[in-house]
Amino acid sequence: MDKAGKIRVLLVDDEGLFRDALKMALSSYPFIEVVGIAGSGVESIELARKLSPDIILMDIEMPGELNGIEAARKIQEEKPETGIIILSMHREKQYVQSLFSGKVHKWSYLLKQSVNDTGALARAIENCHAGLVVLDSSIVTGLMPDKDSPLTKLTRRQLEVLQYMAVGDNNGTIGGKLSISEKSVENYINVIYQQLGLESQNGIQPRVKAALFFLKETGVL
Amino acid sequence: MSEPKPGIYRTIIAHERIRKKIEGHIHGPVSTKLLLIRYAITRLKESLKAKSLAAELKELQEIESSVLEVLETHLRDICHQLYPSIIALGLSAGLRYLKSHYELNIPISLHIDEKYLRLEEDNSALLSQDDRLFIYRIADEALSNSVLHSGAKSINIDLQLKIRRLHLYLRDDGAGFRVEEKKDGPGFLAMKNYAKALRAMIDIQSSPGGGTATHLSFSLSEYLR
Numbered sequence: 001m002d003k004a005g006k007i008r009v010l011l012v013d014d015e016g017l018f019r020d021a022l023k024m025a026l027s028s029y030p031f032i033e034v035v036g037i038a039g040s041g042v043e044s045i046e047l048a049r050k051l052s053p054d055i056i057l058m059d060i061e062m063p064g065e066l067n068g069i070e071a072a073r074k075i076q077e078e079k080p081e082t083g084i085i086i087l088s089m090h091r092e093k094q095y096v097q098s099l100f101s102g103k104v105h106k107w108s109y110l111l112k113q114s115v116n117d118t119g120a121l122a123r124a125i126e127n128c129h130a131g132l133v134v135l136d137s138s139i140v141t142g143l144m145p146d147k148d149s150p151l152t153k154l155t156r157r158q159l160e161v162l163q164y165m166a167v168g169d170n171n172g173t174i175g176g177k178l179s180i181s182e183k184s185v186e187n188y189i190n191v192i193y194q195q196l197g198l199e200s201q202n203g204i205q206p207r208v209k210a211a212l213f214f215l216k217e218t219g220v221l
Numbered sequence: 222m223s224e225p226k227p228g229i230y231r232t233i234i235a236h237e238r239i240r241k242k243i244e245g246h247i248h249g250p251v252s253t254k255l256l257l258i259r260y261a262i263t264r265l266k267e268s269l270k271a272k273s274l275a276a277e278l279k280e281l282q283e284i285e286s287s288v289l290e291v292l293e294t295h296l297r298d299i300c301h302q303l304y305p306s307i308i309a310l311g312l313s314a315g316l317r318y319l320k321s322h323y324e325l326n327i328p329i330s331l332h333i334d335e336k337y338l339r340l341e342e343d344n345s346a347l348l349s350q351d352d353r354l355f356i357y358r359i360a361d362e363a364l365s366n367s368v369l370h371s372g373a374k375s376i377n378i379d380l381q382l383k384i385r386r387l388h389l390y391l392r393d394d395g396a397g398f399r400v401e402e403k404k405d406g407p408g409f410l411a412m413k414n415y416a417k418a419l420r421a422m423i424d425i426q427s428s429p430g431g432g433t434a435t436h437l438s439f440s441l442s443e444y445l446r
Contacts, residue, residue, distance in 0.1 A: 015253040021260060063245060067309055089252055089297070094307060094321065098314035112256055113292065116263050 006033040007129050010053035012044040012071070013087070014062045018112075022057065025118040032125055041066030048075045048082065055125050059112075060088040060095075069099065072107075080106075083128040087112050091139055093220050100215070108134035108168065127168040133211050134168030135220075141167075143218035151217045153195050161188045166211040230418040237304070237354060244304035247296055255292045259285060305361075308353040311341045315357040316378060319364055326368045329376045337382040340445075347444055355415040356389060356437065359423065362412050363391045363435045371395025371433060385445055389437040397427045 009032055013019045019037050026032050036051045038044040041062055048056065056075065058068040066074070072084045083106040088095060096109050108128045114136050115121050124134045140163055145151035151159065157178070164174040171185040178185070189207075193199070196213060198206045262285045269278045300306070308315040313333050320331045341347050348356075360378070367373050373395030381388045403409055409425070412435075416423035421439035 015249055017257055018253045021257055025260075061245075061248060061306060061309075063249075069310065089248060090307070091293070092307070092318060092321070094314050094318040095310065097317065098307075098310035112252075113259075113289070115256070116260055 004033075006031055007055055007125055008033055008035045008051070008053045009125060010034075010036045010038065010044065010047055010051060010056045012038045012041075012056060012062075012068065013059040014039050014064075015059075018059075022115065022121075025115070026122065026125075028118070029122040032122060040064045041068060041071030044071050045074055048079060052079065053082065054129050055083040055085060057085050057087055057125075060086050060090070076106075082106070084108070085110055085124060085128050085134070087115065089113070091136070093139060096135065096139060096215075096220055100212075106131065108132075109136060109139070110134070111136045111138060114138065123170075123173065124168060127170060130170075131205065131208065132168045132170075133166070133208055135166060135211075135215070137167045139220065140215070140218075143214075143220065145214075145217045146219075149217040150196060151214065154192060158188055158192050158195070161185060162192055162210060162214045165189070165207060166214045168211075227417055227420065229414050233355070233414060233418045234351060237351070241304045244300045244306065247300050247303075248306070252292060252296060255288055255296075259288050259292070262288065305354070305357055308350060308357050312348055312353045312356055313338060313341055313380070315353060316360060316380060319357070319360055320378065323364045323368050323376070327373055327376055329364075329378060331378045333380045334382045337380060337387065340382070348441075352419060352439075355419045355421075356387075356439065359412045359415050359435075359437055360389060360391060362408050363425075363433075366408055367391070367393035367395055367433065371397070373432070382441070385441050387439045387441055389435075389439075391435045392432065394432045397429050397431045397433055399429065400425060400427050403427075 009026065011019050011022055011034055013022070016039070019039070023034050023037065026034055035053055036047045038047050042065055044056065044058065045066075056072065058072050060068040062068055062071075068086060072086070075082055076084065085108045086099065087110055089112050091111055099107060099109060106128065108124060110121065110124055120137070128134050143163070145159075151162070154162065160178060161174055164177060169177070171182045171189070175182045175185045189210075192210060193206050196210065198209050198213065262281055266278060266281055266285070269281060305315060305318070307318045316331060316333065320329045323329055364376065364378075367376050371393050373393035375394055377390070377392045379388075379390040381390070412423060412425070416437060419439055421437055423438075424436045425433065426436075427433040
């Protein structure tokens with residue numbers, strides 16, 4: 001974050017038109033500053049070294065020596081605090097599974113098709129920066145746990161709250177979507193933590209653990 | 222020093238490069254332009270909504286649905302048939318994708334050796350992308366035959382790592398066939414050519430009424446020094 005409290009973002013995509021559209025869309029959010037633009041994996045590594053962005057919006061597929069995932073892994077080797085939001089055309093859950101089965105930290109996954117909703121993109125940047133796992137809502141929406149899953153202990157409403165946590169929504173946004181107060185969301189979340197036996201452990205906050213647990217139990221991870 | 226690649230390798234790679242290039246073009250500039258068109262439609266919709274132009278808004282929504290259908294269904298299928306870019310994430314990701322794709326027709330069980338998964342996790346460059354692609358193409362062809370022609374009720378995929386060799390087993394309980402009658406068919410030849418390019422061994426066993434078993438065995442010596 002810079003002195004003005006803005007989240008510093010690096011955009012990486014080999015398509016110039018798409019990069020320009022993203023930059024223009026993000027310019028209307030005062031808490032975001034696009035500090036650089038790269039057109040390849042190699043260029044993104046150089047710019048990440050030079051600019052130390054908080055968040056990198058990284059296209060998954062780029063021609064050349066390094067694809068988006070390889071470039072992001074290299075950047076995080078040098079700067080583990082950098083948040084990575086993968087932008088992909090692929091909604092198949094195997095992509096998410098493979099990305100999250102490895103040693104990833106501060107990674108999120110959004111579909112390029114969803115970038116249409118610039119508000120959702122800005123929220124994803126904000127939440128990824130806050131350390132949450134953000135997954136595209138169209139991948140997560142409608143997922144149900146297996147009948148033997150511990151998630152079946154949760155009520156339908158608690159499950160809905162957990163689903164929104166898995167897409168990286170904060171309590172205010174969840175409250176808005178479910179037409180309930182932020183305080184009620186907080187209560188739901190506390191019950192979810194109790195039901196699933198989730199506590200802060202090994203530096204992973206329970207919110208992230210709950211989201212990952214939901215994704216595991218619904219077969220995404 | 223690694224062994225020289227067999228002649229068939231260059232031929233296959235030339236074809237695959239062209240497929241990848243076309244896939245990249247569709248996934249890149251073509252899809253991007255469609256995404257931007259959709260973005261423009263969204264902005265236009267907001268403006269029509271503000272002016273309460275319901276009929277125009279409805280028409281625009283229909284155009285948007287068509288753009289989305291092209292983007293998310295047609296182009297996605299074409300791209301995947303041209304080049305399975307999921308293999309960039311590893312062979313296990315590719316096999317999981319094949320399972321989910323064919324499982325729409327037949328129950329499929331997939332087992333991937335833990336030892337292999339650990340190796341892949343520790344080294345994302347385990348197996349070159351070309352080698353992953355060739356293994357994927359062989360598995361895809363075998364699964365497609367089982368699903369489309371064998372009448373199988375179940376399929377089993379098993380990836381094992383044994384003494385520095387990778388073994389891929391694909392078995393179905395379908396009608397089976399006489400191997401000597403099919404051995405010159407395009408599917409068989411394609412699998413054999415991919416195996417040759419990989420310098421792997423492939424064995425296809427089948428008999429009428431006895432199902433089909435394909436076994437691919439590939440040395441990892443080049444990767445595990």
